[in-house]
Structure formats: structure tokens, C-alpha cells
Amino acid sequence: MKKKLRRRHIAVIICVVAFLxxxxxxxxxxxxxxxxxxxKFVSSFISDFKTPIVKGITNFGSEKIxxxxxxxxxxxFIIFKRGKYSLLLGLCLLFQVILNCVLKNIFRRSRPSVLxxxxxxxxxxxxxxxxxSSAFYGYLMYIIYKNVKNKYLKWGSIILISIFVLxxxxxxxxxxxxxxxxxxxxxxxxxxxxxxxIELSRGVFE
Numbered sequence: 001m002k003k004k005l006r007r008r009h010i011a012v013i014i015c016v017v018a019f020l021x022x023x024x025x026x027x028x029x030x031x032x033x034x035x036x037x038x039x040k041f042v043s044s045f046i047s048d049f050k051t052p053i054v055k056g057i058t059n060f061g062s063e064k065i066x067x068x069x070x071x072x073x074x075x076x077f078i079i080f081k082r083g084k085y086s087l088l089l090g091l092c093l094l095f096q097v098i099l100n101c102v103l104k105n106i107f108r109r110s111r112p113s114v115l116x117x118x119x120x121x122x123x124x125x126x127x128x129x130x131x132x133s134s135a136f137y138g139y140l141m142y143i144i145y146k147n148v149k150n151k152y153l154k155w156g157s158i159i160l161i162s163i164f165v166l167x168x169x170x171x172x173x174x175x176x177x178x179x180x181x182x183x184x185x186x187x188x189x190x191x192x193x194x195x196x197x198i199e200l201s202r203g204v205f206e
Contacts, residue, residue, distance in 0.1 A: 008195050015192035019126075022185045026109060026125055038180025039114055042173045051117055058118075058171035060164070061129030066093070066136050073140070082147075088201050089139050096135035096193060100128045103189070112179055120177040127178045130169040130186030131193075137165050138194045 025032055059065050070093065074086035109125035122128070141158045148154040169187060172178035 008199065012192045012195050015188045015195075019185050019188040019192070022181050022188070023107065023125075026107060026181055026185075030109070032179070032181050034184075035112075035179040035181050038173055038183075039112070039176075042170060042180075043114070043176075046117075046174065054171045054174050055118060057164075057167050058129060058175060061133035061168040061171075063132075066132060070136070085143050089136070089143070092139045092194070092197050092201075093132065093136050095197070096131055096190065097128075099189070099193060100126065100131045100186075104128070109179075109182070111177055114176045116176040118175050118177060120175075124178055125182045125185060126189060127169065127172050127182040127186035129172055130178075130183050131190045133165050133168045134187060134190030135194065135197075137161050138190065139197070142194075142198055 070089065073089065077083055077086040077089075103126055104123040107125045108123050111120065111122075111124040141161050144154060144157050144161075148157065169183040172183055173180055
């Protein structure tokens with residue numbers, strides 16, 4: 001138990017340090033090499049066929065999809081007498097959104113000036129879609145891990161959801177509304193946040 005807890009602490013430290021390193025470079029320069037490299041790679045896939053698909057994927061990181069999904073999942077949890085998971089999932093998402101708003105207003109980074117395939121307001125760093133999807137789908141993965149007994153269904157679901165969350169992050173670069181560093185920073189801080197939230201929720205509700 002202590003070894004697992006130590007590994008989680010190390011993971012949190014690594015993710016926070018990675019976020020701070022990226023943030024330090026962002027403060028020094030609006031245009032990073034990794035941003036140019038990431039956009040060049042992702043934008044090479046832009047086509048009239050793929051763009052509507054990517055727009056659909058990116059919506060799964062927005063409130064217009066996550067909120068209805070949360071409502072549906074909450075109803076399922078209540079039916080199966082797992083209402084506490086609905087509460088925890090909601091709190092996990094809420095605190096993540098607050099954290100993202102705070103960070104955006106601290107760094108106040110403008111969005112990329114590249115070709116934008118959708119309109120998006122607000123600040124750029126870190127990616128809100130990346131953080132929201134990481135919190136929502138990430139905690140769902142934890143619930144699946146804790147409750148699904150069939151190992152193939154459990155790990156198959158976790159892997160597929162993880163890939164989907166990664167695609168949501170990449171979609172923000174493809175659509176020209178986020179830098180690569182925005183998305184990477186969003187993933188790092190979200191992983192750290194998720195580990196901490198799970199630890200706290202485990203102590204209070206389990």
C-alpha cells in the first residue's frame with residue numbers, strides 16, 4: 001500500500017514539474033518549437049473529409065456533450081445504487097473546470113494565429129477541452145477499473161477511452177485553436193489533479 005502511494009506521489013510530482021516547465025517556456029515565448037512542430041504534423045492530416053470528423057470528436061470535450069453525458073451516467077449510477085459516483089464525477093469535473101479558469105487567467109496566453117477551422121474565444125493555456133475531458137472520462141475510467149470484474153472488458157474500455165481522450169486533445173491542435181504546449185500542459189496537470197482527487201475521494205467515500 002505504501003509503495004503504491006509513493007508511486008502516485010512521484011507521478012504527481014513528475015506531472016506538476018512537467019507542467020511548470022512548459023509554463024515557464026510559454027511565459028518566455030509565445031511561439032515554441034514544439035508548437036510549430038506539433039501543428040505542422042497534425043495539420044498535414046487536414047482534409048475536407050477529416051475536418052467534420054475532428055469537429056465531432058472535439059465536441060466530446062465541450063460542455064454541450066459532457067453535461068448531457070454526465071446526466072445520463074448519473075441516472076445509470078442512481079439506478080444501480082451508486083449515487084456516490086455521480087457526486088464524485090460531478091465534483092471532479094467542477095473542480096477541474098475551476099482550475100482551468102484560474103490557470104487561463106494567470107497565463108492569459110492568446111490563441112494561435114494559424115488557420116482556424118472553428119471559432120473559439122478565451123485564452124489558450126492550458127487547453128480547457130483537454131482538461132475537462134481528462135477529468136470526466138478519466139474518473140469514469142477509474143470507476144470502470146474499480147467496478148468491472150471482467151478484465152478484458154475493463155482494460156479494453158480503459159484503453160479505448162484513453163485513446164479517445166488523446167484524440168480530443170489532438171483535435172484542438174488540428175482545428176487551430178490550441179498550441180501543442182497547451183494540450184500537453186493540459187494533460188500533465190490533469191493527470192496530477194486526477195490522482196490527487198482520486199486519493200481524496202477514496203479516503204472520504206470508500
